[in-house]
Amino acid sequence: MLPTDTVDTTVLPPGERFGMWLDLVARTSAPLRIQSAHTADFAARADFVDLGAIQLVEYQYPSLEATRTRKLVRRSDPELYVLALTTAGVGTSSQDGRRSEILAGEFTFYDASREHDVCHHSTEPQRTQATSIITLIPHAALPLPRQRMAALYGGRMSGSEGLGTLLAQFLLQVTRHPEQYHAADAGRLGAVGLDLATTMLGRHLVAEDAVPTEVRRRALVAQVQAYIHRHLGDATLSPQVVADAQHISLRTLHRLFEAENATVASYIxxxxxxxxxxxxxxxxxxxxxxxxxxxxxxxxxxxxxxxxxxxxxxxxxxxxxxxxxxxxxxxxxxxxxxxxxxxx
Incomplete structure (x- = not known):
C-alpha cells in the first residue's frame, strides 16, 4: 500500500474538533488562518498520500475560509505550489489580485510561498461536506519558469477537458484507492502525476514549449495508456484507432512506445x-x-x-x-x- 496518513476530527467530541483542525493546519509547511461557521462541530478529515516528488491530500470539511497572511509567509516559506481540484462544493481562490470562482471538477493554482485567500463551501443543503484534492508541488520539482507561473495564480482550469480530465482521474484514483498500489509504486506514480500537472500548467501558460520534451512525451504516453484502459473491451481497438483518437500519426504513436519497452499492440x-x-x-x-x-x-x-x-x-x-x-x-x-x- 502507498504511504498514507489520516487525520479525522470525529475521533474527538464536537467541541474539540475545530481545535484539532487548527493544530493540524498550524503544523503544516504553509500554515493558514482558518475561519468557519461550523466551529461548534467541525467534522473534517484529511487523507495524505506521499508520492515522493509530490504530495496529495484529500480534504473533507464543513465550509471554511483560509488566509495565508504576510506574517505567516514571513514565518515559513515552504517553497511549494498548490494545485487544488474541487470535487464537491464551490470555492474561490485569490492571489496577486486575481480572484476566481472554482466549481466542482475545476482546478485552481497558487503559490504557498505568497499571500493568498481560499474559501470552500458546500452547495447542497443536505450535504455538509465540501471536498477537494490538493497536490503539493515543490518549486524545484516543477520544470517551468517560475517567473511565468504568476499568470496562473488564483485562476481556474478545467478538470473535464484534455489533460485536465486525465489528471483529475489520476488524483481521484490514487487518493481514494491507495491500497491498490504497492509502496514501491509511489515514486513512479509521483513522476506520472508531476508530468501530467506540468504539461497541463504549461498548456494553460500557452507555453508548452517551456515544458521539457521528455515531460511532454511521458504525459502523452500516460494519456494514451489511459485511453487504452478505458476502451480495452472494444474489439476494434487497434494502434490506428488509438492514434486517431489522440490526433497523432501512427508513426508518432509507435515512437512514443519505443521507450516503454513495448509495442502499442503488445501493450493492448x-x-x-x-x-x-x-x-x-x-x-x-x-x-x-x-x-x-x-x-x-x-x-x-x-x-x-x-x-x-x-x-x-x-x-x-x-x-x-x-x-x-x-x-x-x-x-x-x-x-x-x-x-x-x-x-x-
Missing part, C-alpha cells in the same frame, strides 16, 4: 490478458464461460485467445481457472509489466 494484448486472468481467478465470476470473459476484454476468437493466454501464462485459460490463481505466473515480461500498470 498484454493488458487484455491481465484482465482476463483476473476475471478467470475471481470466484464470483466462476459461472461465467471462459469465452464470455475473453470477449469482454476484446478477444473474439476462442482459439487465438487460448494460444496467446498460454504463451503469456504457461497454461490454458481453463487450467488457470481450475488451478491455484498464484500459479499463473506471467512468462512474458510485458504481461508482467502491465499487470502492475499505474493506469489500472
Amino acid at each position: 494484448r498484454d493488458l487484455r490478458l491481465a484482465r482476463c486472468r483476473r476475471d478467470l481467478t475471481d470466484p464470483t465470476l466462476r459461472t461465467q464461460p471462459v469465452q464470455v470473459i475473453a470477449a469482454r476484454w476484446g478477444f473474439g476468437d476462442k482459439a487465438h485467445f487460448s494460444r496467446v493466454f498460454r504463451a503469456a501464462y504457461g497454461m490454458s485459460p481453463q487450467a488457470c481457472r481450475d488451478g491455484d490463481a498464484l500459479s499463473a505466473r506471467p512468462v512474458n515480461r510485458l504481461a508482467s509489466r502491465v499487470n502492475s500498470s499505474p493506469a489500472d
Whole structure:
C-alpha cells in the first residue's frame, strides 16, 4: 500500500474538533488562518498520500475560509505550489489580485510561498461536506519558469477537458484507492502525476514549449495508456484507432512506445490478458464461460485467445481457472509489466 496518513476530527467530541483542525493546519509547511461557521462541530478529515516528488491530500470539511497572511509567509516559506481540484462544493481562490470562482471538477493554482485567500463551501443543503484534492508541488520539482507561473495564480482550469480530465482521474484514483498500489509504486506514480500537472500548467501558460520534451512525451504516453484502459473491451481497438483518437500519426504513436519497452499492440494484448486472468481467478465470476470473459476484454476468437493466454501464462485459460490463481505466473515480461500498470 502507498504511504498514507489520516487525520479525522470525529475521533474527538464536537467541541474539540475545530481545535484539532487548527493544530493540524498550524503544523503544516504553509500554515493558514482558518475561519468557519461550523466551529461548534467541525467534522473534517484529511487523507495524505506521499508520492515522493509530490504530495496529495484529500480534504473533507464543513465550509471554511483560509488566509495565508504576510506574517505567516514571513514565518515559513515552504517553497511549494498548490494545485487544488474541487470535487464537491464551490470555492474561490485569490492571489496577486486575481480572484476566481472554482466549481466542482475545476482546478485552481497558487503559490504557498505568497499571500493568498481560499474559501470552500458546500452547495447542497443536505450535504455538509465540501471536498477537494490538493497536490503539493515543490518549486524545484516543477520544470517551468517560475517567473511565468504568476499568470496562473488564483485562476481556474478545467478538470473535464484534455489533460485536465486525465489528471483529475489520476488524483481521484490514487487518493481514494491507495491500497491498490504497492509502496514501491509511489515514486513512479509521483513522476506520472508531476508530468501530467506540468504539461497541463504549461498548456494553460500557452507555453508548452517551456515544458521539457521528455515531460511532454511521458504525459502523452500516460494519456494514451489511459485511453487504452478505458476502451480495452472494444474489439476494434487497434494502434490506428488509438492514434486517431489522440490526433497523432501512427508513426508518432509507435515512437512514443519505443521507450516503454513495448509495442502499442503488445501493450493492448498484454493488458487484455491481465484482465482476463483476473476475471478467470475471481470466484464470483466462476459461472461465467471462459469465452464470455475473453470477449469482454476484446478477444473474439476462442482459439487465438487460448494460444496467446498460454504463451503469456504457461497454461490454458481453463487450467488457470481450475488451478491455484498464484500459479499463473506471467512468462512474458510485458504481461508482467502491465499487470502492475499505474493506469489500472
